[in-house]
Amino acid sequence: MPLAVITGGTAGVGRATALCFARRGYDVAVIARSHAGLTETVKELEEAGARAIGYGADVADAGQMRAAADYIADALGPVSVWINAAMCTVIAPFTDIDPPEFQRVTEVTYHGTVNGTREAQRLMASQNQGHIIQIGSALAYRSIPLQSAYCGAKAAIRGFTDALRSELIHTRSKIRLTMVHLPAVNTPQFGWSRNKLPRATRPVAPVYQPEAVAEAIFKATLSAPRELWVGKATVQSIVGTMLFPGWLDKMLAKKAWSGQMQTAVHSPNEADNLFSPLEGHHQSRGAFSSEAHNRVIAVDPVRVGKAALTTLGAVGALLLLRQRRRKP
Numbered sequence: 056m057p058l059a060v061i062t063g064g065t066a067g068v069g070r071a072t073a074l075c076f077a078r079r080g081y082d083v084a085v086i087a088r089s090h091a092g093l094t095e096t097v098k099e100l101e102e103a104g105a106r107a108i109g110y111g112a113d114v115a116d117a118g119q120m121r122a123a124a125d126y127i128a129d130a131l132g133p134v135s136v137w138i139n140a141a142m143c144t145v146i147a148p149f150t151d152i153d154p155p156e157f158q159r160v161t162e163v164t165y166h167g168t169v170n171g172t173r174e175a176q177r178l179m180a181s182q183n184q185g186h187i188i189q190i191g192s193a194l195a196y197r198s199i200p201l202q203s204a205y206c207g208a209k210a211a212i213r214g215f216t217d218a219l220r221s222e223l224i225h226t227r228s229k230i231r232l233t234m235v236h237l238p239a240v241n242t243p244q245f246g247w248s249r250n251k252l253p254r255a256t257r258p259v260a261p262v263y264q265p266e267a268v269a270e271a272i273f274k275a276t277l278s279a280p281r282e283l284w285v286g287k288a289t290v291q292s293i294v295g296t297m298l299f300p301g302w303l304d305k306m307l308a309k310k311a312w313s314g315q316m317q318t319a320v321h322s323p324n325e326a327d328n329l330f331s332p333l334e335g336h337h338q339s340r341g342a343f344s345s346e347a348h349n350r351v352i353a354v355d356p357v358r359v360g361k362a363a364l365t366t367l368g369a370v371g372a373l374l375l376l377r378q379r380r381r382k383p
Contacts, residue, residue: 059134059136060086060124062087062139062141062167063139064087064109064140065096065337066336067140072138072272073100076136076273083106086109089111096109108131114139115159120171133178139167139188141163141167143159143163143249144205145157146256147252152251160204161204165207172187172189172219183229186232189232189235190237190272191235197295199259200307200312201252235275235283237289240258240265241258241344242265242341247326251323256315257316259314263286264348264349266339267351271353280355284353284356285351290354
């Protein structure tokens with residue numbers, strides 16, 4: 056059986072993706088910090104018919120990730136797909152984020168992806184095949200207020216991934232590399248992320264169910280696009296940033312601040328998962344199912360770009376032909 060490894064695989068998009076691959080006949084290994092979350096997730100994966108294991112590790116620790124990768128390979132064999140989905144965030148104005156908090160978000164979200172990619176590439180090198188998928192975000196292109204650490208980390212992942220992709224091409228490696236950029240997703244992160252605002256937080260609408268996003272991630276393994284833009288809002292955000300960045304700066308300054316807050320009051324003393332696991336939130340979905348969409352579009356921008364150029368070329372050729380026919 057092919058083997059999929061998912062970091063951050065015990066909650067949210069990571070857990071939904073692990074279950075999606077299990078139902079497609081994959082063996083699945085999940086890496087996360089919470090042993091309770093790992094136990095629950097492995098049980099669910101096994102009930103879906105997969106051979107599954109969990110390994111407790113902090114993705115920010117390179118040594119722990121090396122041990123996790125070796126354990127998984129010894130237990131289940133060669134890795135076919137490695138998905139870096141682990142993340143954490145602090146929701147607050149930049150001036151309210153302490154240096155250790157900012158560093159922790161960077162270490163988990165960015166360095167965790169780097170560490171996971173390093174181990175995936177090491178394991179895949181011997182067979183010169185495999186697929187590494189980075190879970191990105193529309194925020195890797197279009198940052199929003201109150202999430203400076205997370206946006207910076209996602210943008211860093213994109214830069215790192217582009218550099219590595221060129222290296223793989225240079226060495227003629229057959230390891231494939233894809234970055235999947237997500238929209239707002241209904242995950243538990245809004246209930247356990249560090250929130251320094253006076254009100255509870257929420258995803259910026261429109262919101263999608265993690266299972267719909269997981270299906271898009273799985274489909275990425277079939278065609279291995281350079282990038283996959285998931286959700287209409289993601290496409291609009293990325294293209295809009297390319298065309299009207301200044302206008303979006305002003306629009307988001309006005310709408311994205313309040314758009315991330317609920318009416319419920321938030322206590323600054325509530326527990327979070329920034330520096331240690333927080334139990335009781337290890338499920339795929341969060342608290343916004345009533346508004347979350349069950350279907351989502353997924354766009355390969357390279358394929359769309361080629362189609363657009365082909366169409367423009369055809370239109371240009373037709374216009375040129377008509378012009379020539381009109382000449383005496």
